[in-house]
Amino acid sequence: MQKVLILNYGGQYDQLIARRIRECHVFCEVISAESTDLDALRSLNPIGIILTGRPSRPIDRRIFDAGVPVLGVGSCCAPMAHALGGQIRQVDPVHGRTLTKLSEQADLFVGFPPVTISWMDYDQEITSLPDGFFATASTSDSPIVAFGCTQRHIYGTQFHPEAFHTEGGTQILKRFLKEICGAEEQWQMDNVISHSISEIRRRVGQRKVLLALSGGVDSSVAAALLSRAVGSQLTCIFVDHGMLRKDEGDQVEHYFSRMDLNFIRVNAQERFLRRLEGVWDPDEKRRVVGEEFVRVFEEEAKKIGHLDFLAQGTIYPDILEDGQGYNDVVRSSRDMGSLPAHIGFQELIEPLRLLFKDEVRQLGRTMGLPEFLVGRQPFPGPGLALRIVGPITREKITLLRQADHIFASELERAHMHEHIGQYFAVLTDTRLGRSGQEYCLALRAVNTDDFATAKWTRLPYELLDRISATIVQEVPGISRIVYDITSKPPATIEWQ
Ligand code: XMP
Numbered sequence: 001m002q003k004v005l006i007l008n009y010g011g012q013y014d015q016l017i018a019r020r021i022r023e024c025h026v027f028c029e030v031i032s033a034e035s036t037d038l039d040a041l042r043s044l045n046p047i048g049i050i051l052t053g054r055p056s057r058p059i060d061r062r063i064f065d066a067g068v069p070v071l072g073v074g075s076c077c078a079p080m081a082h083a084l085g086g087q088i089r090q091v092d093p094v095h096g097r098t099l100t101k102l103s104e105q106a107d108l109f110v111g112f113p114p115v116t117i118s119w120m121d122y123d124q125e126i127t128s129l130p131d132g133f134f135a136t137a138s139t140s141d142s143p144i145v146a147f148g149c150t151q152r153h154i155y156g157t158q159f160h161p162e163a164f165h166t167e168g169g170t171q172i173l174k175r176f177l178k179e180i181c182g183a184e185e186q187w188q189m190d191n192v193i194s195h196s197i198s199e200i201r202r203r204v205g206q207r208k209v210l211l212a213l214s215g216g217v218d219s220s221v222a223a224a225l226l227s228r229a230v231g232s233q234l235t236c237i238f239v240d241h242g243m244l245r246k247d248e249g250d251q252v253e254h255y256f257s258r259m260d261l262n263f264i265r266v267n268a269q270e271r272f273l274r275r276l277e278g279v280w281d282p283d284e285k286r287r288v289v290g291e292e293f294v295r296v297f298e299e300e301a302k303k304i305g306h307l308d309f310l311a312q313g314t315i316y317p318d319i320l321e322d323g324q325g326y327n328d329v330v331r332s333s334r335d336m337g338s339l340p341a342h343i344g345f346q347e348l349i350e351p352l353r354l355l356f357k358d359e360v361r362q363l364g365r366t367m368g369l370p371e372f373l374v375g376r377q378p379f380p381g382p383g384l385a386l387r388i389v390g391p392i393t394r395e396k397i398t399l400l401r402q403a404d405h406i407f408a409s410e411l412e413r414a415h416m417h418e419h420i421g422q423y424f425a426v427l428t429d430t431r432l433g434r435s436g437q438e439y440c441l442a443l444r445a446v447n448t449d450d451f452a453t454a455k456w457t458r459l460p461y462e463l464l465d466r467i468s469a470t471i472v473q474e475v476p477g478i479s480r481i482v483y484d485i486t487s488k489p490p491a492t493i494e495w496q
Helices: 012-021 038-043 061-065 074-083 167-180 191-202 218-232 248-256 271-278 280-304 315-320 357-366 381-385 394-413 461-474
Strands: 004-008 027-031 048-050 071-075 087-102 113-129 135-138 145-149 154-157 209-212 234-240 263-269 307-312 347-349 422-434 438-447 478-483
Touching: 004 012, 012 027, 012 048, 012 167, 012 280, 012 315, 012 357, 038 061, 048 074, 048 167, 071 074, 074 087, 074 113, 074 154, 154 167, 191 218, 191 347, 191 357, 209 218, 209 280, 218 234, 218 248, 218 357, 234 248, 234 280, 248 263, 263 280, 271 280, 280 381, 381 394, 394 422, 394 438, 394 461, 422 478, 438 461, 461 478
Parallel strands: 004 027, 004 048, 048 071, 071 154, 209 234, 209 307, 234 263, 307 347, 438 478
Antiparallel strands: 087 113, 087 135, 135 145, 145 154, 422 438
16 A cells, blocks of 8 residues: 655644545655654555654755655755755744735645635744755745745645644645545545455464454454454453443443354452452552453463463554654553553553544444444543542442443434543532531533543533433432533543
């Protein structure tokens, strides 16, 4: 499959560029400029290279001699001009939307209006261009904010075509990909599925694969893909730690036990409850659940006998956020402890490692996975243990599960759930009511793009009223409901 490389010199634009390129149905990968040498780059055989970030050292000019089209964006543009033989100088940082004049002669901007708005973020300016290059855009601040050489297929833009604020930015990227790099729209889910399946078959052969299935989007899609590829050579262990939402364990079992794979559900609810007894501290809860999970999983894996591969639902942002270069190391997941370190296996297999979250969902849908699996909102590994403030008891889990289910059902009934990033109930440690024994329940709903920041959802009062009345009426033991109106930051999404 054709591939575009995003060479990242540090900065936060790499993932956004990758998203935009994949939206154009072209496959791309982000690699770290610092930890990748030129030979490694060439061996990846890209059809185009995009430079992003702020280089701390001069750019190796041999990148431009490889005969592969190059586009440098944002803070990479001036250092790129410098590497090619131009002159640059330091200026006060330019940051924000800027009226930009585009040259009609520039092949990157064919069909664009002569004046547009673009998003700038740079602090170096090009004062003279390298031989054979032409200025292709200007602003009132600077006569050269884009340059290029049509013969050599090398282009730079001080502005960010990938940024939402740049008008027609995606069109510029599309032109670079299609007209200049000759990219075809090969990145389609059908292709991705068949490509992944043949890759898995090639690696696995007749050997055995083990997957920890949590019922979350990533592990569910990984299970479906592996099942298609190697069928009964795959065993999925689903550890029910008793901290799942209403009916979740049964739904996961019902779906996966009918698939072409060996499905094992471990009902470890009692074990987890015993280990969590008297634990107050949220980090301790996380630790206990993680540790016990590894133990249970290990015991079950031993029963299966010899294993060759451990599969994980690692996705692309996990790898990028780990800050690894191309030769990344085995990741240890946040809640499940480090499974690879505990389970005897020969190799790790991560069939989703190059996919973004929405691509994983798309892939799941294309394979026919039901919405309750692919459309699922994030749910922390330790599950309801994090949504019960204070010590965990069987009674509290039951109360929370009932209340959480009512909240979710009412949001679904009102068709609100599709517009909310995450919603859930939290059982607080506050007791009141006539007996002094009834709990106060908190409801939380947030809108978010990336879960790093979030705004509390403005739910209609009538809906909140109905939810509150239903919970208090149907869940004896809960007599007070509050709605969390804090955003992140300063708060977090979860309560613990
Ligand atoms: P916070 O509470 O940090 O949550 O704002 C951000 C996102 O992370 C999820 N979250 C967790 N997920 N184990 C997980 O697997 C955890 O311990 C954990 N804590 C928070 C949270 O649900 C939200 O989506």
